[in-house]
Amino acid sequence: MANLSLRIPDDLLARFYLWTADKGGRASALRRLIGEAASGASPASTRLPARPVKLTVRLAEEDISALKAEAGAMSLTPNGWAAALIRYRLHQKPTFRREEDVALIAIQAEYRRIGVNVNQIARALNTAVLEGRSLDLEIAFLEDLRTELRAHLSTLRAAFEGARAYWDTAW
Numbered sequence: 001m002a003n004l005s006l007r008i009p010d011d012l013l014a015r016f017y018l019w020t021a022d023k024g025g026r027a028s029a030l031r032r033l034i035g036e037a038a039s040g041a042s043p044a045s046t047r048l049p050a051r052p053v054k055l056t057v058r059l060a061e062e063d064i065s066a067l068k069a070e071a072g073a074m075s076l077t078p079n080g081w082a083a084a085l086i087r088y089r090l091h092q093k094p095t096f097r098r099e100e101d102v103a104l105i106a107i108q109a110e111y112r113r114i115g116v117n118v119n120q121i122a123r124a125l126n127t128a129v130l131e132g133r134s135l136d137l138e139i140a141f142l143e144d145l146r147t148e149l150r151a152h153l154s155t156l157r158a159a160f161e162g163a164r165a166y167w168d169t170a171w
Contacts (some may be wrong), residue, residue: 096165107156
């Protein structure tokens, strides 16, 4: 059986208690209200979403202190840090620090910008009759884009390698 918890203002709760006094109490009244509200929903659509499974780990005081320090350095809660470690070990998907996430978003934006430029060049090469010097300029521009793209790829690779190195542990 599921448990429902919510926060409401004190005065609203006091008025609700008064209202439920002749209806069998608050739990009974709430069950009735929820039942009436959900009566029109079909059973197939009333399935609760799957909840994450809770895992409890007991640690020594020195271990929990170290865990809190590591989690704090990553801007994660201790539970979030432990989940990220487990997720990495199971799926090889690293969790990044907030500033690394921001950097990866910036790199993605740069790739989009470069992609737009490459598309413009491709269109120009396909539609224009390029002879001599203009073609040389377009090829030089493509070489500049290739250099810039390689630099961004290098930065991206370093970020992933850094995250993997952080989460890799010797077992």
